[in-house]
Amino acid sequence: MDSKIKLRSRTAAALTLAAGALLTGCAGGSQAPAAKDDGQPIEVWARAGTDAATTYAAMFKEFTAATGVQVNFQGVPDLDQQLQTRAASKKLPDIVINDSAALGNYTSQGYLQTIDKSAVAGGGTIAESLWKETQGLDGATYGVPFSRQTMVTMIRKDWREKLGLPVPTTQEELAKLATAFATQDPDGNGQADTYGMAVPGSTERGYLGWWASSYLWQDGGAYLKDEGDGKYSASASGAQQGVTWIKQQFCTPGNTQPGALTAATSVASPFFQTGKTGIILTGPYNFSSFDASLGKDKYEVIKTPKGTEDNTVLAEGENIYVTATNGKQDQTRQVIDFLVSAEGQKAGMTAGKQPVVRVPVNSDVDAAAVYNDPRWAVVQDALKNSSRSFPSAINFVPIKQAAAEALNKIVSDCGADNVASGLKDLDAAIDNELAGQNAKS
Amino acid sequence: MTSTPTKPTQPVSAQAPPRPHGPVPRRRVRGNRSQLLAIWLFLVPAALLGLYFKSIPMAEGIRLSFFKVQPFLGDVFVGVDNYLAVLTDARFMEALGHTVILGATQTLGALVVGFLLALLLEGQARSLWILRTTIFLPVVTALAVVGEIWRILYFPTADGPLNSILGWLGLGPLQFLNGTDTALWSIAVVGIWSGAPYNMVIILAGLTGVDRSLYESAGVDGATIWQRLRYITLPALRPSLVIVLTLAAIRSLRSFTEVYVLTGGGPAGSTEVWMTRMYSLGFQRNDIGVASAAAVLLLVVTLLLTVGTQVLAKRKAAR
Numbered sequence: 001m002d003s004k005i006k007l008r009s010r011t012a013a014a015l016t017l018a019a020g021a022l023l024t025g026c027a028g029g030s031q032a033p034a035a036k037d038d039g040q041p042i043e044v045w046a047r048a049g050t051d052a053a054t055t056y057a058a059m060f061k062e063f064t065a066a067t068g069v070q071v072n073f074q075g076v077p078d079l080d081q082q083l084q085t086r087a088a089s090k091k092l093p094d095i096v097i098n099d100s101a102a103l104g105n106y107t108s109q110g111y112l113q114t115i116d117k118s119a120v121a122g123g124g125t126i127a128e129s130l131w132k133e134t135q136g137l138d139g140a141t142y143g144v145p146f147s148r149q150t151m152v153t154m155i156r157k158d159w160r161e162k163l164g165l166p167v168p169t170t171q172e173e174l175a176k177l178a179t180a181f182a183t184q185d186p187d188g189n190g191q192a193d194t195y196g197m198a199v200p201g202s203t204e205r206g207y208l209g210w211w212a213s214s215y216l217w218q219d220g221g222a223y224l225k226d227e228g229d230g231k232y233s234a235s236a237s238g239a240q241q242g243v244t245w246i247k248q249q250f251c252t253p254g255n256t257q258p259g260a261l262t263a264a265t266s267v268a269s270p271f272f273q274t275g276k277t278g279i280i281l282t283g284p285y286n287f288s289s290f291d292a293s294l295g296k297d298k299y300e301v302i303k304t305p306k307g308t309e310d311n312t313v314l315a316e317g318e319n320i321y322v323t324a325t326n327g328k329q330d331q332t333r334q335v336i337d338f339l340v341s342a343e344g345q346k347a348g349m350t351a352g353k354q355p356v357v358r359v360p361v362n363s364d365v366d367a368a369a370v371y372n373d374p375r376w377a378v379v380q381d382a383l384k385n386s387s388r389s390f391p392s393a394i395n396f397v398p399i400k401q402a403a404a405e406a407l408n409k410i411v412s413d414c415g416a417d418n419v420a421s422g423l424k425d426l427d428a429a430i431d432n433e434l435a436g437q438n439a440k441s
Numbered sequence: 442m443t444s445t446p447t448k449p450t451q452p453v454s455a456q457a458p459p460r461p462h463g464p465v466p467r468r469r470v471r472g473n474r475s476q477l478l479a480i481w482l483f484l485v486p487a488a489l490l491g492l493y494f495k496s497i498p499m500a501e502g503i504r505l506s507f508f509k510v511q512p513f514l515g516d517v518f519v520g521v522d523n524y525l526a527v528l529t530d531a532r533f534m535e536a537l538g539h540t541v542i543l544g545a546t547q548t549l550g551a552l553v554v555g556f557l558l559a560l561l562l563e564g565q566a567r568s569l570w571i572l573r574t575t576i577f578l579p580v581v582t583a584l585a586v587v588g589e590i591w592r593i594l595y596f597p598t599a600d601g602p603l604n605s606i607l608g609w610l611g612l613g614p615l616q617f618l619n620g621t622d623t624a625l626w627s628i629a630v631v632g633i634w635s636g637a638p639y640n641m642v643i644i645l646a647g648l649t650g651v652d653r654s655l656y657e658s659a660g661v662d663g664a665t666i667w668q669r670l671r672y673i674t675l676p677a678l679r680p681s682l683v684i685v686l687t688l689a690a691i692r693s694l695r696s697f698t699e700v701y702v703l704t705g706g707g708p709a710g711s712t713e714v715w716m717t718r719m720y721s722l723g724f725q726r727n728d729i730g731v732a733s734a735a736a737v738l739l740l741v742v743t744l745l746l747t748v749g750t751q752v753l754a755k756r757k758a759a760r
Contacts, residue, residue, distance in 0.1 A: 033513075081724065087513035107729065110514040193600065204705035204726060258598045261708035324513070346629050398726050409709040412621050 033090040035113070037327035041070035042106045042335060045082075046097035046318075048075035048356065055352025056097075062347050063338045069331050080105075085222075086405060087111065092323035095335060100133055103143055104395040107136045108437070114140045121337040134319055137230035137393045137439060143319035144336055149284055149358035151214055151313045152381040156278035157300040159186035159194075159409045167302050171218065171245055174279065174305045176253065181278040182254025198251060198277040200268040201260040201408065211402030214281065214314045216242035217388055218307025223403050223430060229439035230393055232428035236423045243419050251414035254267060261412050277358065283316070284379045285356055301375040304382060314345045315387035317361075344369055357372070359383050394439045402429040504734035516730075523734035533735065536708065537716040543629055543700075543714060544693030551689055552634035552682070555640025558582065560674075562641070563648050579635040579640065588702030591631045592618065595703075618704050621711040628712055631699050640685045647681030649675070653658040690750070691743050715739055 006321045035430030046056050049204055053075025060071045076082050079098055086092050094113060106112050117123050117131055126145050134143040137169040160167070160177065162182050162217075178196025180186070200207040209223070216222060221239025222409050249255045257263070257271040265282070272280040273293045280286075280302075289298060304311040320339055322332055338344040359367045359380050368377035390396045401425045404425035434440035470744065506523055508516035527533050563571050578586060595617035596601045607613035617627045664672070675682075679759050697716035706713035706721070715735065723732030 080727070084512055084727070092513070092514065109511055168616070191600075201707075202705045203707050258596060258601075259592075261619050262624075264705065264706045401721070401725065405710060408707055412707075412709040 001311040020401055023377045033325055035325050035327040041072045042095065042099065042328050042331040043072045043093040044075070044095045044335065045074050045076050045079060046356070047077065047079035047099070049077050050075070051352065052356050053350065053367065055354055055356045058351035059344065059347040059356070062117060062351065063344070066343075067334050067338065069334050071335065081296075083111070090325070092325045094323060094326040094328055095316060095332060096321045096323060097146060097318055098146070098321065099315045100143070100336060100392050101390055101396050103134065103136065103319065103321075103392040104437075105139075105397065107142055107393075108395060111321070111323055112136075112142045113324055113326060114142060115144060115221055115322060117141050117144070119333065119338065121140070122340050122342075122362065125342075126160050126340060126365060127361070130317075130361055133317075133389060134394050136392055139230070143321050144335070144340060145361040146318045146339055147359065148315060148317035148361055148372070148383055150315045150387045151304075152283065152284055152379055152382065153300050153304050154272070154274075154286075154299050154301055156181070156186070156282050156288070156294075156298060158298050159278045160300075162186055162188070167300070168305045169370050170305050171215070172314050175249060175260075178249065178255040179252060186278060192254075192314060193276065194269065195257045195277045196255040197257070197279040197281070198268045198271040199249070199256045199260045200263055201250065201256070201263040201411070202262050202264045202267075203401070203408050204264045206397065206400035206404040207405050209400040211281065211305055212243075212246055212403070212407055213390070214304070215246055215260040215307065215311065216240065217312040218304075218309055219245065220307070220309040223326040223399060223426075224391060224434075225379055226391065227441035230439060232394065233440050233441045234427040236406070236426040236430065236433070237420070240419050243407065243423060245307070246407065247411045247414070247419060250411035261408060281313075285354070285375065287375065301378050304386070304441065308327045310386060311382075312386050312388050313382050313431055315389040317358075317389075318356075339402060381427060393424035394434070394437050399430055402426060402433060405429075444590040467509060468562070483735055485541070497655045502733050503737055505730055506737045508730050510729035516629075519730065521729045526731050527735045527738060532710065532713065533718055536713045536715050538697075538712040539625060539712060540568050540694060540716075543696060544690060545630070546629040547627070547632035547636060547693045548686065548689040551627065551636035552641050552669060552685060554633055554637035555685065555737070556644055558637060558641040558646060559644035563645060571644075571739060573641075577638045580639045582635070584635065585702050587631065587635055591627075591634075592703055595627055619708060624704055628700055628703055631703065632693070632696060634700075640689065643681050643685050644678060651677040656679045659739050679754070679758065683750060687747055687750045690746055692747070694739065711745075 032284065042057075044060070044234065047053070048056055048308070053073075056075055058075055060073050063069070064071060074093070078104070082091065083096070087109065087437070096106075096111075103112075117133075123131075123144075130145040130148065132142050134145060137144045155167070155177070163180050163181060163186055166173070167178055168177050175196075181194055181196045183192075185192065200211050202208060213223070216239045219239070219242035221236070221242045223234070223236050223239070227233055227234040250260065257268065257277050260268065269280070269282065269286065271277040273290060275294065284301075287332050297332055304313050320336055322336075326332055339348070340362055342362055343356050345360040345362045349355045349360065349365075349370050356373075359376070360370075366373060367380045390400070402428060406422050406429065410422040431440060446756055454492050461550045504597050505516070507518060508521060508523075509519050510516050558576060562576070586642060590592040596602065596604065597614065597616045597619040598604065601609055601614065603615075603617070607615065616623055618624050656669060659669050659673060696714060696715055697720065700714050700717050701720070706710045706717045716739075719735045719739075722728045722735070
């Protein structure tokens with residue numbers, strides 16, 4: 001290369017870099033942008049795949065017909081990533097409908113406005129316990145409950161009856177049933193190709209921590225202890241009994257499906273769906289797909305078997321969040337009032353193929369009656385009497401992840417006596433994370 | 442590309458007639474200028490694309506690695522805190538160990554297998570051409586698909602495809618991806634399976650450049666096959682091998698898809714590599730700053746490795 005060209009290319013490179021810096025711009029300041037009304041229809045985002053998005057769209061169509069307020073609705077499967085992009089451009093969608101567990105993350109990022117719950121028409125039909133789940137670390141309300149659900153235990157009824165076994169009522173009986181499904185050829189094909197439980201034992205997205213939480217609670221354990229005033233402390237060491245039971249399932253051949261240690265839900269659920277396992281603990285949103293593949297008469301939704309304490313199951317749900325850049329107060333109020341009203345909640349349950357309101361938060365609406373399906377009564381009953389949810393004021397995702405990693409380590413080494421030591425490590429990890437979030441007592 | 446010891450041609454500029462002393466004629470300068478302009482004009486589209494899709498994101502990534510990233514509230518400068526967080530994180534260090542083991546195994550395995558394949562499949566016959574194409578297929582198959590297929594092959598019960606073959610030999614059943622001791626090696630095998638054919642092609646190209654007469658004279662002198670391989674084939678292949686090694690090392694360091702699809706980093710974190718750790722921090726925990734710092738560190742290591750290999754190869758070639 002001749003020296004002149006070299007010099008020119010250097011200049012060009014320098015110019016390019018300078019231009020790059022200009023184009024990218026410098027994101028500065030640490031002040032949240034102000035709320036503004038741009039005169040466009042109110043923009044609502046929800047975490048939803050195609051089926052759920054159709055339901056939302058139908059629901060908002062009813063809303064527009066009733067109120068004349070236009071809604072620009074988007075169903076976004078990877079909602080949190082897309083929100084980040086919009087956050088970078090300082091213009092969030094006006095309303096976001098997402099997991100109740102997202103609250104801690106959203107408040108820490110400054111995404112949300114506080115909500116005056118007394119101004120929500122029909123706010124009184126929502127149980128006080130649900131409102132409590134929408135409080136941030138500062139005690140203010142940052143969301144409106146929209147839908148709730150619990151995990152449910154589903155069992156292959158035909159297999160169980162063929163082997164002449166009763167509906168399990170305790171963890172012990174559940175484990176026995178799992179072993180029977182694995183060893184007594186319940187599908188009668190003469191091959192040992194059936195297993196007990198379909199378990200998402202992967203650490204991916206914290207699946208194992210999510211799945212295991214119900215069994216831990218049933219035996220009196222928990223990942224966290226709520227110390228009040230928005231402070232928490234790790235308490236996994238007290239969950240030895242539940243974890244021991246879980247480890248037994250992983251370490252008894254056949255009680256869980258092969259490859260459970262690395263299975264996400266997308267890998268685990270098909271084992272139940274295709275008749276390879278006979279037990280699954282999962283959300284009621286799977287009813288429609290299991291009905292289609294297995295048949296409604298082939299499996300039963302049972303009251304969750306009891307541990308040594310009780311039969312607590314994990315409750316989850318969705319909230320309506322109002323973002324910090326939302327300047328459309330009137331329309332926002334109308335949208336929220338409709339979504340939690342009896343008509344809105346019913347529309348969310350029945351307007352499309354997949355319900356987006358699973359169990360209604362509005363106490364005037366009866367899920368089992370609306371769905372005309374007694375299985376939903378099981379969910380509704382569990383939600384009311386024996387459910388518990390992860391704390392939503394803090395960012396629970398890292399804690400769920402830490403729990404999944406610790407449990408995965410414990411159950412993958414069947415020969416070792418590692419339950420106590422593994423849970424002690426988990427406590428340290430959780431306390432560390434809580435301290436990072438300023439939520440350690 | 443590395444230069445070979447005997448250069449057939451000299452660089453163009455050296456062959457150009459020496460420039461006469463004194464001021465350069467005007468017309469030459471103008472001609473040069475318009476030529477330069479043309480060069481730059483042709484470069485602009487590619488340069489702009491590169492700028493927007495490579496340079497700016499890269500610069501942005503480096504910038505983010507020094508910030509606590511919160512796009513809505515505004516990023517906060519934290520100096521080298523993110524780097525410290527990565528370097529003091531025990532799980533990152535564990536992941537580094539796995540990455541190195543996986544990288545070394547995959548690189549060497551794919552090199553040896555690729556070399557053997559190339560030796561076996563060198564030639565002009567039509568049947569060889571078909572065989573080569575078949576063997577090359579894993580390279581053009583999406584890695585996610587490859588992962589799902591191997592997940593099925595590795596099914597950890599006695600009736601899993603691979604385990605039933607082992608069963609005929611009286612072995613197994615092995616846990617493969619489900620066992621903490623076997624998972625990493627199982628992933629390495631998938632990497633070798635999908636990486637070796639790529640190396641084969643590069644080595645095949647290198648093999649065609651070997652002077653046939655050398656083999657003949659070696660044959661006349663009574664050299665064994667091993668001696669021919671050691672003293673003729675391998676030295677002639679050095680440039681190809683350097684490329685293969687460099688590419689494979691880089692590819693192995695940033696292996697993500699196969700691990701993510703096959704095990705998601707489990708069981709018990711035994712297959713977590715640098716990239717999966719980075720991914721879970723960045724996109725599952727939303728800790729973009731720390732994830733960016735990890736990415737920059739990976740970039741630096743890759744750069745050092747590449748330059749290192751090139752320097753070593755040049756020094757060897759010069760000797």
